[in-house]
Amino acid sequence: MATTRLDIVTAERVVFSDDVDVVVAPGVEGQLGILPHHAPLMTMLLPGELRVRRGGEEFYLAISGGFLEVRPDRIIVLADAAERVEEIDVARAEEAKRRAEELLRTHPPEVDETLAEAALRRSLARLKVVERRRKRRPGVQPG
Amino acid sequence: MADIRLIRRRIRGIQSTAKITRAMEMIATLKMRRAQERGLAGRPYSEKISQVLADLAALPREVEALHPLLQRRPVIKIAIVHITPDRGLCGGLNANINRRTASLILEQSIPVTLIAVGRKGLDFMRRYGRDIRAEFTRLGDRPSLLDTLPISRIIIDDYTNGIIDLVYLVYAQFISTMVQRPIMQQILPVEPAAIPRAQNVDYIYEPGPAAVLGELLPRFVEMQVYHAILESIASEQSARMVAMRNATDNANELIEELTLMYNKARQESITKELLDITGGAAALA
Numbered sequence: 001m002a003t004t005r006l007d008i009v010t011a012e013r014v015v016f017s018d019d020v021d022v023v024v025a026p027g028v029e030g031q032l033g034i035l036p037h038h039a040p041l042m043t044m045l046l047p048g049e050l051r052v053r054r055g056g057e058e059f060y061l062a063i064s065g066g067f068l069e070v071r072p073d074r075i076i077v078l079a080d081a082a083e084r085v086e087e088i089d090v091a092r093a094e095e096a097k098r099r100a101e102e103l104l105r106t107h108p109p110e111v112d113e114t115l116a117e118a119a120l121r122r123s124l125a126r127l128k129v130v131e132r133r134r135k136r137r138p139g140v141q142p143g
Numbered sequence: 144m145a146d147i148r149l150i151r152r153r154i155r156g157i158q159s160t161a162k163i164t165r166a167m168e169m170i171a172t173l174k175m176r177r178a179q180e181r182g183l184a185g186r187p188y189s190e191k192i193s194q195v196l197a198d199l200a201a202l203p204r205e206v207e208a209l210h211p212l213l214q215r216r217p218v219i220k221i222a223i224v225h226i227t228p229d230r231g232l233c234g235g236l237n238a239n240i241n242r243r244t245a246s247l248i249l250e251q252s253i254p255v256t257l258i259a260v261g262r263k264g265l266d267f268m269r270r271y272g273r274d275i276r277a278e279f280t281r282l283g284d285r286p287s288l289l290d291t292l293p294i295s296r297i298i299i300d301d302y303t304n305g306i307i308d309l310v311y312l313v314y315a316q317f318i319s320t321m322v323q324r325p326i327m328q329q330i331l332p333v334e335p336a337a338i339p340r341a342q343n344v345d346y347i348y349e350p351g352p353a354a355v356l357g358e359l360l361p362r363f364v365e366m367q368v369y370h371a372i373l374e375s376i377a378s379e380q381s382a383r384m385v386a387m388r389n390a391t392d393n394a395n396e397l398i399e400e401l402t403l404m405y406n407k408a409r410q411e412s413i414t415k416e417l418l419d420i421t422g423g424a425a426a427l428a
Contacts, residue, residue, distance in 0.1 A: 009188040011288045011366050012181070029349050042195065043349035044358055067359065069195060069346075078191055080362075 002036040005074035008082050015082045023075055024051040025068050034070060041070040047121040049129045060085055062129040064122040088126050097123035150405040154398055161394035168387035174284050175380035182373045189366050196363055199356050200335030211303050212360045215332050221255045222307040226314035226375045227264030229280055233383040236315055237263040243325035244313045288369050295365040302331045314371045315378035323378035330367055333360055
């Protein structure tokens with residue numbers, strides 16, 4: 001089966017770089033799955049989970065927005081932040097979610113509502129990825 | 144005899160100074176390496192984002208109309224993001240950056256406002272009563288991208304709101320461990336023409352080129368600010384490393400000289416004592 005190179009990079013580091021079979025990403029116009037030989041594409045991403053299949057294994061990353069670029073030879077994800085499941089700090093994500101929900105409920109005038117909403121979406125994305133991992137225990141080791 | 148004791152005390156003092164400068168040198172080496180690694184780790188992202196930007200800018204249309212951060216306006220007010228370390232003991236680095244910004248300000252015939260990053264530069268500009276729009280200190284030795292976002296936020300907002308029309312970054316460019324040079328870099332308006340294009344691929348843009356560009360440009364600016372700060376940290380640490388190595392060498396040289404003096408004085412005093420004793424014995428005999 002054909003594979004394609006996937007690079008997930010943030011401003012701070014390279015999160016993932018390997019040959020993969022399929023990438024499913026949260027695009028602004030809906031989930032999109034990308035197979036090898038996809039047409040060149042440049043799309044914005046929403047906070048959410050990025051699903052990657054490589055060989056027989058499948059794994060998830062939490063990303064908080066960014067861009068996805070499909071080139072003839074590779075797929076590049078420019079993420080604002082990206083974490084593999086084992087890097088996610090569940091307690092912190094829960095805390096962030098609680099805080100964001102609190103802000104949205106009370107919405108004090110000094111807080112930008114869209115920012116609070118974005119924060120909520122980011123924390124939810126992280127928690128969802130962790131949740132997936134739990135269900136699939138013992139789960140595959142994303143390498 | 145007091146002379147000997149004094150020399151010995153000085154030697155001890157200089158020895159402990161040398162220990163401190165030696166330790167500082169080693170710490171600076173470590174921190175420099177870490178800052179360099181972080182800069183390298185972010186390079187794929189910055190290369191990618193520059194490429195995408197260049198591709199977008201090459202689209203056949205009036206680019207400047209696409210996004211406010213690309214629009215060139217008549218320049219009425221300039222902003223300089225002046226990036227320096229928080230601390231001294233790094234040779235001439237701070238003085239050099241401060242001088243660079245100062246001369247840049249003096250060259251301008253129009254008002255300049257400053258965004259001071261780092262305490263050394265802030266203190267300097269305050270002393271000269273410059274117009275300081277914002278100040279950021281205590282970013283530490285390993286700031287994350289998140290820590291630097293408020294800086295980019297301010298220049299992007301001020302630029303978009305028409306408060307400033309041109310923004311420069313001034314910081315210490317890391318050339319090598321021995322050489323750091325103050326550099327001035329235009330950051331706003333973004334000039335995509337300056338970015339080299341890799342290849343020509345016709346993309347499908349979702350939701351559309353203008354929207355992608357709108358999201359991309361602020362990130363491009365944020366990334367440049369972040370990188371300038373990382374580079375400034377690498378420069379600071381390597382300048383400190385060299386300064387501390389020189390200090391340690393000087394201290395060791397001084398110790399050698401003083402030890403020689405000490406030994407001479409000690410020998411003299413022993414000779415004198417012997418003379419006293421033999422003299423006394425002779426008198427008794």
